[in-house]
Amino acid sequence: MEGRVGLPTLGAVVAGPGELFPWLVRDDAGREVESVGNYLRDLMLGDASALTCRSYAYDLLRWFRVLWAVDVGWERATEAETAALVGWLRSARNPQRRRSKDGGHPPGSVNPVTGKQVSAAGYASATIAHNLTAVRGFYEFHGHFGRGPVANPVPENTARRAALAHRSPIEAMPRFRRARLRPKVPVRRPRAIPDAQWDALFARMGCTRDRALLACYVSSGARASELLGVRLGDVDWSDARLWVVSKGSRVRQQVPASPEALAYLAAYLEEAGLPQDNGPVWRTRRGVVRPLTYWAARRIMQRASAALGANWTLHDLRHTAATRLARDPELTLVEVQTILRHAHITTTALYTVVGIEDLVDKLAEHYQRPRPTVRWNPGYDPADVEAVFGAQ
Numbered sequence: 001m002e003g004r005v006g007l008p009t010l011g012a013v014v015a016g017p018g019e020l021f022p023w024l025v026r027d028d029a030g031r032e033v034e035s036v037g038n039y040l041r042d043l044m045l046g047d048a049s050a051l052t053c054r055s056y057a058y059d060l061l062r063w064f065r066v067l068w069a070v071d072v073g074w075e076r077a078t079e080a081e082t083a084a085l086v087g088w089l090r091s092a093r094n095p096q097r098r099r100s101k102d103g104g105h106p107p108g109s110v111n112p113v114t115g116k117q118v119s120a121a122g123y124a125s126a127t128i129a130h131n132l133t134a135v136r137g138f139y140e141f142h143g144h145f146g147r148g149p150v151a152n153p154v155p156e157n158t159a160r161r162a163a164l165a166h167r168s169p170i171e172a173m174p175r176f177r178r179a180r181l182r183p184k185v186p187v188r189r190p191r192a193i194p195d196a197q198w199d200a201l202f203a204r205m206g207c208t209r210d211r212a213l214l215a216c217y218v219s220s221g222a223r224a225s226e227l228l229g230v231r232l233g234d235v236d237w238s239d240a241r242l243w244v245v246s247k248g249s250r251v252r253q254q255v256p257a258s259p260e261a262l263a264y265l266a267a268y269l270e271e272a273g274l275p276q277d278n279g280p281v282w283r284t285r286r287g288v289v290r291p292l293t294y295w296a297a298r299r300i301m302q303r304a305s306a307a308l309g310a311n312w313t314l315h316d317l318r319h320t321a322a323t324r325l326a327r328d329p330e331l332t333l334v335e336v337q338t339i340l341r342h343a344h345i346t347t348t349a350l351y352t353v354v355g356i357e358d359l360v361d362k363l364a365e366h367y368q369r370p371r372p373t374v375r376w377n378p379g380y381d382p383a384d385v386e387a388v389f390g391a392q
Helices: 034-045 050-070 079-091 095-099 125-144 158-165 195-203 208-220 224-228 259-272 294-307 314-326 333-340 345-352 356-368 382-389
Strands: 012-018 021-026 241-245 252-256
Touching (some): 021 034, 021 050, 034 050, 050 079, 208 259, 224 241, 294 314, 314 333, 314 345
Antiparallel strands (some): 012 021
16 A cells, blocks of 8 residues: 555544543444454553553554455454555655645745744654554554464564663663664754744734743743643742643642743733632633633644744743753753653753754854964974975
8 A cells, every 4th residue: 555545534533431441443333443442441551641542542543444444354464464554654645734724835844934844744754653553562462362363463673672671771772773664763853942033932922821821831841731731729939830740650740930931920810810619720712711722722832833934833842941941051951851850861961962053153153264274383394394295
């Protein structure tokens, strides 16, 4: 399959009956796909988040659509069906990319304002790798109970898995070849919003709520969903802190907030009123008052960025906060790691990397300086210097 035709839009991912089973996959007849449901239940019993369950559900729905298209049962799937899935993902157009307006930057190009690459028209390599991981985990689960094919249809590098299973944490990460059908996932360098563009972006915010939201993002370094979940009781005005539920551990942790961000937050609460019953701080402004969702906050950022010809995202605000903290000479890298709540300091170290856009002024001075002239010690005979090094 080369993505020349779309997969049959059979089945759907729908909300589940409760917190222990938040999402399930239904087939075209509206029946639950039992094999997927059993795997997702096991995933949730392993303390996975609801967002992880949702992501795996969509990956497995895509896998089953491939199986339905080629008329192969999931118990008889082989590496050939996996190759069909990968081939389709590598060449098909991602429907999420069709939402861009006409006249915008073409897919795969670089935005001249931000220097960030515009998303390609197809599926990203990380999406393909994630889908393969979900499918392999699905078959490993059923294989544990003696169900499904004898061999996992998703190939894996067994040497890599064996080496990493016994690796000392103080040793460098060994390098291995990718398993068959696995895409090459590029390492993306985080991009912070330059100060001039940050000022322009902040000026595009149309209300006090949006200005308070951006100020809290860039001063706390919190992730998008974490900050949107802040409630009135989570704001520590005296110590200038916000309490958020961390995305990974789901533990309630504190993040800093600048005096300027708290001032904007106070102005917003004075204008919109305090939330009832310790409700969410960030709320909609029109119609029935509801908590501000991630998609609504994302749309706020998209409109402001589009007006500037940019393609900044909500997560770029965290990159901006992290870069400012990492480049502050008064803060150590360990302190920045604590603020950002990174599990590994190597992740924090990514924000110390200097890019070409950070060297524009220095490069301009470099190009304006005259080339240095070579001067030899007067003790050398010029004829000898010319004979050895040639005419200078």
